[in-house]
Amino acid sequence: MGAKHTFCIVFQFSVCLLFYLFQMNRCYAIYNITSSQVLSEEQTLISPNQTFELGFFSPNNSGNRYVGIWYKQISPRIVVWVANRENPLAVTDSSASLTIGSNGNLNLVDGKKKSFWTTDILVPSNSSVAMLLDNGNFILKKDHISEEILWQSFDHPGDTLLPKVKLGFNTKTGETSVLTSWKSETDPSLGNFIVGIAPQTPPEAFIWINGSTPHWRSGPWDKSKFVGIPEMGSSYLSTFKLEEDIEKGTTSYYFNSFNSSINLNMFISSEGVLKIVNLMKYNESYARWNSWEAPNSSCDAYGVCGHFAVCKTSESPICNCLKGFKPKSREEWSEGNWTGGCLRKTELLCKKNISSSASSGGKEDGFWKKSMVKLPDFYEYVQVDYADECHAWCQSNCSCLAYAFVNSIGCLVWSKDLIDIQEFSFDGEDLFLRLAYSELVGRKQMEKVIISLTVIGSSFILGAIFFFWYRWKTDQKTGNIMDTREHIDLIDMSDISRDTLESAEPYDPSEHAFFDFDDILVATNDFSMSNKLGQGGFGPVYKGKLHGGKEIAVKRLSSNSGQGAKEFKNEMILISKLQHRNLVRLIGCCIYKEEKLLIYEFMPNKSLDMFLFDSRRRSELNWSKRFNIILGVAKGLLYLHHDSYLRVIHRDLKASNILLDENLNPKISDFGLARIFQGTLDLANTHRVVGTLGYMSPEYAMGGILSEKSDVYSFGVLLLEIVSGKKNNNFHYHDQLLSLIAYAWHLWSECRALDLMDEILADSYSSPEVVRCIDVGLLCAQDHPMDRPTMQEVVFMLSNETDRPKPKEPLFYFQSALKYNLKPQTDVKSSINEATMSMIEGR
Template sequence: MGLVRNTSIPVLLVLLCCFCLESDSAADTITSFEPIKDSDYIISNGNAFKLGFFSPVNSTNRYLGIWYNKKSDLPAQWVANRDKPLKDSSGVLTISEDGNLVILNGQKEILWSSNVTNSVVNSSAQLLDSGNLVLRENTTGTTIWESIQHPTDTLFEKVKYSANERTGEKVQLTSWKSPSDPSFGNFSSGIQHRSFFQIFISKDGSPFWRSGPWNTRIFIGIPTDKSVFNNGFSLFVDNQDGTVSLSFSYAADNLFQYVLTTEGNMVKRYWDNEKDDWRIVWNALNSECDHYGTCGAFGSCTSWTSPICSCLPGFEPKNTEEWNRGNWTNGCSRRTPLQCERVNTTGGEASKMDGFLKLKMMKVPDLADSSPALEDNCRQQCLKNCSCIAYAYDIGTGCMSWTRNLIDIQKFSNGGVDLYIRVAYSELDKVGDMKKIVTITVIIGTFFISICTYFLWRWMTKQKARKTKAKEILLFNNGEARQKYHNDNLNQVGVQELPLFNFEKLASATNNFHLSNKLGQGGFGPVYRGELSDGQEIAVKRLSKASGQGLQEFMNEVIVISKLQHRNLVRLLGCCVEGDEKMLIYEYMPNKSLDAFLFDPKKEKLLDWRKRFNIIEGIGRGLLYLHRDSRLRIIHRDLKASNILLDKELNPKISDFGLARIFGGNEDQANTNRVVGTYGYMSPEYAMEGRFSEKSDVFSFGVLLLEIVSGRRNTSFHHDEQCMSLLGFAWKLWNVDNIVALIDPMISEPCFEMEILRCIHIGLLCVQDFAKERPTISVVISMLKSEIVDLPRPKQPAFIEREIALYTESSQSSQSKCSINNVTITVVEGR
């Protein structure tokens, strides 16, 4: 009996091991006996993908999806029950009695099914390392359904675009309705065969974007400088059943994919492990020209010209008035009838032959007809056919010709093919006459330039003398400023090399400072957009005669910024001093200032968390340069949202140095009787006592950081919110452990929550009441980069105890001592 008991223990251990092995082998498989509930999931054998239930951002609905296992915070690549979400966590994925994959709710109702008509009872589903969920017959291993044949909005390896003209069946992508709703959106993308194979993006069934024809290697409707789209694609035609499929493979990185966004854009992106974020390497829609048929029939679109639309040679707008207004949808019509059309209408009257005008590097029109003709015969074949109005030839696609309206034409700077437009002979004469005119113009121009060279030399001599005199005036007027801001440092900077602009040139560039070119208004004066004769865009800050700031602030900004060079500081191009006119000329920032985006309900949507964090980091790097890395130690003293300009990529640049102060080598702080700055951004020691230092800028940076995270101005609070400022509101939420409520709903995503909360923590450290307790900007940057892991607990921000009293006092006072959030003013107070 004891022997039996002893031998049974090893047997039990063996059985237990077998059970464990069987369980492990089933970790990627679903059967009717092993379904998965809402809290469960399966992982592919190589740990690449995970399948389970999830909720999109800002949604409580539950969906079954597949996503990258190691990147659980990424959107699902495939979603099953797109239009029938679960309202609770009762969902179950299992194999039904007829062998189909089904999703059941708590009432055992089928919300989604693989819906295979030839399914078998003995089946199971397995998640593969390719991200494909396959339903197989267990006995033979035959695949009877797979998820990659039913993609959602993502094209990744093994997923194929396909279309069958005989059956009408096709595999295509369909966008999500919104980032929080994966149901079927307005946009779809798939492959179409219109004499040639092309990829289309459609909006509600109408063309929205197209790739141009496939020439066995690339899509010729995509510029070669953006041809990364074509990498890895291969097209296969099954002549037996008529199915055409397009797939791509990218061996370098499995986290490479194409996504059809909710706005109808196709983006190619890969996961950057270093930045722990998606990096977009290609966009289908880069300009308005990329939208299908922007310029109408017989119109051509060029993204770098203004206006972007023009009629093809030999054509003119159908409605000139509408065309000039920018309404190009009516397109263009032929100016002169073709020869065969004239012969038909005049009873056989002889006429000169039509010809072709060559347009280089073009995206060929849609609706082309294919022909086996060789390149030499393509022209003659089109010329013989009166219905043929254009032709093109590509070595991969062969001869292309068009007999219908030419639609969706675009001019490329790289790539494309040569397009030949058929025109009447008289139109060719016009081109010849134009060439003669150009030749004569060149000859006359050369003679004219030779004559003008002498006068130009004399003018330059006078101009040099004028600039020398103007700089002497600048240096003379700046004598007091030099003495005040430390002779040693200012002698290093100087303004001798700063370009001087004349008033007439700036007046011409700004259309005489027309109101339509006005970008904004500050304490210094208005700022205008201008364009120099060479096409360079500039921003001109013009000192207002009514401004509280004058020559001192003007010269201060010239001195401070003339030699500073940093990617996060706005660049000063020059100045103008003529009579009473004093102007500063800067590089032009097309997206204006941060407050124009951050506090605008429509534009703030463009600032997702990644863009906002990039802005925060950029401002920090700019401050670090001013405080530590530049040749001068500079305190900005007026850091605020309206003084942060954004370039075309929304990168931040600190501007407005009229109130900045330069520190000597051994100085840590300074005092002033002249308190300048903006209400809500000034540190308490500066506002109350006139003491400023690097920590004054850190305080302003902290306020700005909290505004960026919350999307609210520091001064936008009222009595009904029981707080007068953003600082008071943030401190209140911090103390009740509800700081999440501070986050702007536009950026509130679970995957970014920890990073956002860390930024709020850093912001509260920056706005502490006592300057010595605030971190330096170098420490702040280390905190933002998580180089400092453990952050100290913040102490009470400045002004909290004074809020109610100050608010009551300011509401009763008829004169404020500080400016509103957008305007900087000066306050003189005794200390």
């Protein structure tokens, strides 16, 4: 019995050992492929840092077998490249292998040595070697020693764009590099959707259906972003680059990689949706979400409204004809089919014969401005330097139907029917549409009446005209003021969050001056471009001069502005209650029809970013001035958080919201997003995350958790920017896009904190003050709110040489390069970003 029992134990052990060895064989990994080392079905090729893996797979248990590359440690599997997309192996064939053939090429063969895929290039010898790199690039090198790459998967992208992979075209060779969707979730063969860069001047990105029919369009590239993607301004999308080499004839679009904690890619789904996918490694696991996608609304679909129409998602119906146009088919239009577009109501004078010009009075065609739009397709570039030259060029060319002058691009004109125009709730460009004179004169009806009456020649009627005109102007002035008061009273107080109103006294309109809209027009020279000071988060700001010579700054929040009644009144209430030398002062307001204006004290030096991030003006901010700005902003925040009647969280503290007076003293501005809170550490979970990426704290950007420590984090980022003269959102170090916070902590941890100092200041600074500021900046920008100091502690540490805690290593320093989810609401504008996380499923 004992012998039998011993035999059973030995037998079971032998079976387990064989099973274990068999499993080891199935999981065996290799690190290169050579003529003597093949990749079989039971093996995978691993990148050196274990990020990527190449091997055989069947997508979602389909009946076919492919060789592909995927993220090694992420489940479910996310495939980023497939070799034999159009020629799958049978799933029953377990003898397939990827080899180096006798001609030195990579060759995928089945058990009968039939080739299913090959690199098919000229290779000097069969001593070549294939490797999978840490960036996901599968390469074929000449040999083990040589660094010469003979072939690489990055030159043949599939449906996924990894960092450093380039999309584009070569005008001299005719070559193109595009992304092509899978046919379905189980079939990686070539699908219906292609993503590429169109060879236009300037270029723009497209999604095409079947390679020719436009599905979505990005708008033209302005040397930093695609102007048809509003959220691209100061977001993770700014990490994308477009390079043009005129001599080689190449145009390439790509993005840079981040640190080892993050994987970012762009891919086109089988349904035709282009997505940015973020894969964040945290505590040995991965969080995954889509941070951006297109098309993302009905208006994103190419040409949904047809020619000469504009699409706006917040309106119903979403399509409307442009001014001077009418639906081509009212029947189709009423049924919700807008693709037929619109027709011109009045023929252009320049299109008519001379003899028929009398029907329009012989008046020259003019231009009507449509603001905040995605510019239409089929633009042409005209080499002129100024906006008025662009206008003159289009005016003198009858074939020119519209024009736009875009900063960083120049003059764009249209000679074909305008299509694919979208109106945004923030950002966008100005489009000037050519119209017949009769379509433009509606705004001059008073002038026409006066001219008609003048012809009568009666002194009595002239006197009556003067009398009634005078009374009308007087009523208008009174009406403007009453209009402003009534509009403020009518703004629904429920628009403002309850926690804001609970601790706020009712707003008394009599506390501020109410300006006549006509006076503001005169003061700003009819909001001329020469008076424009800049573009704020909720609209343009203009310089003005009142009748008495007092200079003012006017924030214009028109009907197209992103700032609604909520933010308008929020700012009115807050600034009226807040009085501090480091807060901007509100002088008054004006509401007239659709116009909403806020009038502030004029800051002759504009905003901090105009100095700090300008290579020519940065030197004007010596260290003493920078330290004064840092301390002034800190005291202003301390007042908001602790000392004011209303306890306020600003929520959008950044360099562009710090104004500078004539002596470069700082004043915090833009309280449209501010919230009132109760208690020192009153945490609020908001449903709407607003602010600017790169300045938002991790807990707020990712979870909507808001407290005064959110402002502390923003102040920490701002402080490091002031010290370094570099912008957190666009900070590069050795071709890697890290955040400024990460770089500062890296220097601090190596006792080289002073290396962060702006090199333009050389040695003209106080080392102890700089080190003190960097310490405080890193303490403020720590990941966890409880680790950050209060503004009371910040002001004390900045003002005194005292012992300070040691900052912890940042884990979320990648946030400046990412935007967690960019789907702007219809009531949230400009720098406001919806920030929700959505999990994605692997294929």
